Amino acid sequence: MAKIARSRRRFLTGIALLGGLGALWRFLVPGRKVRRQTLLEVQKNAIPLRGALVFKRSRVAVIRGEDDVYALSLVCTHLGCTVNVTAENLICPCHGSVFDRAGNVLKGPAERPLPRLTVEERGNKLVVLI
Numbered sequence: 001m002a003k004i005a006r007s008r009r010r011f012l013t014g015i016a017l018l019g020g021l022g023a024l025w026r027f028l029v030p031g032r033k034v035r036r037q038t039l040l041e042v043q044k045n046a047i048p049l050r051g052a053l054v055f056k057r058s059r060v061a062v063i064r065g066e067d068d069v070y071a072l073s074l075v076c077t078h079l080g081c082t083v084n085v086t087a088e089n090l091i092c093p094c095h096g097s098v099f100d101r102a103g104n105v106l107k108g109p110a111e112r113p114l115p116r117l118t119v120e121e122r123g124n125k126l127v128v129l130i
C-alpha cells in the first residue's frame with residue numbers, strides 16, 4: 001500500500017513539475033507575433049501636403065506633415081467621443097479637449113494624447129494597421 005502511495009506521489013509531483021516548467025517556458029519565451037489587421041488603405045498621393053484625410057467611420061485621420069505621414073485615432077482619450085479635425089488642430093465636440101496635429105493634448109479635460117496607429121508603405125499605398 002505504501003508503495004502505491006509513493007508511486008502516486010511521484011506521479012503527481014511529475015505532473016506539477018511539468019506544469020511549472022510549461023508555465024516558465026511561456027513566461028520566458030516570447031509568444032507568437034500578433035498579426036495586425038488592415039484598417040484602411042490610402043493612395044499615397046491622396047493626402048495633401050500639411051493636410052489630412054479623415055475617415056469618420058473608422059475614426060482615423062491620416063495626416064501628412066512636412067516630411068512624414070502618420071495616422072491618429074480620432075477616439076478622444078477623455079471619454080471616447082470622435083474628435084473633429086480642423087486645419088490647425090483636433091477638437092473634441094463633447095467636452096472641448098484640444099489636441100495638436102501630432103495628437104498631443106493642448107487643452108483638457110483629456111490627459112492622454114491621441115494614439116498613433118501604425119502606417120506601412122506598400123507600393124503607392126499607405127496601409128493603416130490596428
Ligand code: FES
Pocket residue numbers: 076077078079080081092093094095096097108109110
Ligand atoms: S470625450 Fe472628448 S473631451 Fe470628453
